[in-house]
Amino acid sequence: MVKLTINGREITVEEGTTILHAARENNIYIPTLCENEAVAPYGACRLCLVEITTARGRERLVTSCIYLVEEGLTVRTDTERIGRIRRMLLELLLARCADSEVIHDLARQASVTRTRFTKQTGNNKCILCANCARTCEEVVGVAAISLARRGVDREMTTPFNEDFSEVCIGCGSCAYSCPTSAITLEDTDGTRVINWPHNQMEFKMKACSVCGKYWAPEKQVEYVARTSGTPLSDYDACPDCRE
Amino acid sequence: MEVKELKEKVKQVLQKYQLDESVLVDILHDIQAECGYLPKEVLEETSRGLGVPLSRIYSVATFFKAFSLEPRGRHLIHVCTGTACHVRGTVKVLEKMEQALGIKTGETTSDLKFTLETVNCVGACALGPMVIIGENYHGEMTPETVGPVLENYN
Numbered sequence A: 001m002v003k004l005t006i007n008g009r010e011i012t013v014e015e016g017t018t019i020l021h022a023a024r025e026n027n028i029y030i031p032t033l034c035e036n037e038a039v040a041p042y043g044a045c046r047l048c049l050v051e052i053t054t055a056r057g058r059e060r061l062v063t064s065c066i067y068l069v070e071e072g073l074t075v076r077t078d079t080e081r082i083g084r085i086r087r088m089l090l091e092l093l094l095a096r097c098a099d100s101e102v103i104h105d106l107a108r109q110a111s112v113t114r115t116r117f118t119k120q121t122g123n124n125k126c127i128l129c130a131n132c133a134r135t136c137e138e139v140v141g142v143a144a145i146s147l148a149r150r151g152v153d154r155e156m157t158t159p160f161n162e163d164f165s166e167v168c169i170g171c172g173s174c175a176y177s178c179p180t181s182a183i184t185l186e187d188t189d190g191t192r193v194i195n196w197p198h199n200q201m202e203f204k205m206k207a208c209s210v211c212g213k214y215w216a217p218e219k220q221v222e223y224v225a226r227t228s229g230t231p232l233s234d235y236d237a238c239p240d241c242r243e
Numbered sequence B: 001m002e003v004k005e006l007k008e009k010v011k012q013v014l015q016k017y018q019l020d021e022s023v024l025v026d027i028l029h030d031i032q033a034e035c036g037y038l039p040k041e042v043l044e045e046t047s048r049g050l051g052v053p054l055s056r057i058y059s060v061a062t063f064f065k066a067f068s069l070e071p072r073g074r075h076l077i078h079v080c081t082g083t084a085c086h087v088r089g090t091v092k093v094l095e096k097m098e099q100a101l102g103i104k105t106g107e108t109t110s111d112l113k114f115t116l117e118t119v120n121c122v123g124a125c126a127l128g129p130m131v132i133i134g135e136n137y138h139g140e141m142t143p144e145t146v147g148p149v150l151e152n153y154n
């Protein structure tokens, strides 16, 4: 176990815990945007930043969703300096993602009502956190999309910006993992549409042989059968009718 | 180069690195040196050979300025736009360069002779504006010397 102090409170948590989780376990709130438990820590949005003083007296600003607790660590989550930096980050995010509800909410919480930066046009919800791509690779095992290029040209896209992805199975994990709803998914009679930041993909859905309900994209069913080594016929009926 | 030939080159490079995906950047460097640039087929073959998703390879290949997914000219021109060269008038040199080659920065002439790029300081500020073509350093460039310098290359 590791002993540390957060906002003057002494707490004890298990080794290997991030500062963010240590704080959450003790009901101390730190705002987050890109943090996602399904994938490895990454630290893209920087909103979860905190001030630390190490046992040796070194002071630093770190992202709490990545930084692991240390014996004797002193953490402050709501200083004037953090507030100032976080408000700046939110102004930048507001300019980048003018359409994002989540970001407007976080900004409101921090009393940021306007941005001094030029608003970006086009698809303006993506914060480039790569949760979608990392979920696709780490959890699903497909890796259909990734971040490409750098600097102001950086974007979430398919290899070679292609409109159609051969490998995508239409599972929609990217949409579920996106913190800002920059990726959306819509199921209508037999078709699933996934909107990525740079394009749109359509998938044919599989109908249950018993109840007739569309329950998963055909490509996803084929993928599951292939990777689990089970015959495709096992998946004729939907999970509800298979019992 | 034929696609078959390109794939053969990829295979050789991958073998040299014993299919070690942790040195992907080195692998891509070598492949680019062999093939001139990184065409789509080459990246796909690299992905297959290493068992690394194409999306990750695309991400790395587009991140570093040293990699090009488009064909590049035989001669790579780097015009220095670092602070010292800028003050010494590099903007005019670059303009003249674009005009003389009929391309914009980042592009390649249609005869695949020249590729034009900029660089930020090559450590020869006292000799600025600097233009580097291939391995050759040309100092104290002016719009007037652009034409004569380019004539040395074919």
Ligand code: SF4
Residues within 6 Å of the ligand: A125, A126, A127, A128, A129, A130, A131, A132, A133, A156, A174, A177, A178, A179, A180, A181, A182, A183, A197
């Ligand atoms: S689309 Fe969503 S999950 Fe993917 S990088 Fe952008 S914000 Fe993150």
Ligand code: FES
Residues within 6 Å of the ligand: A031, A032, A033, A034, A035, A042, A043, A044, A045, A046, A047, A048, A049, A063, A064, A065, A066
């Ligand atoms: S939540 Fe920690 S960097 Fe985004």
Ligand code: FES
Residues within 6 Å of the ligand: B080, B081, B082, B083, B084, B085, B086, B120, B121, B122, B123, B124, B125, B126, B128, B129, B130
């Ligand atoms: S700025 Fe051009 S060489 Fe230093």
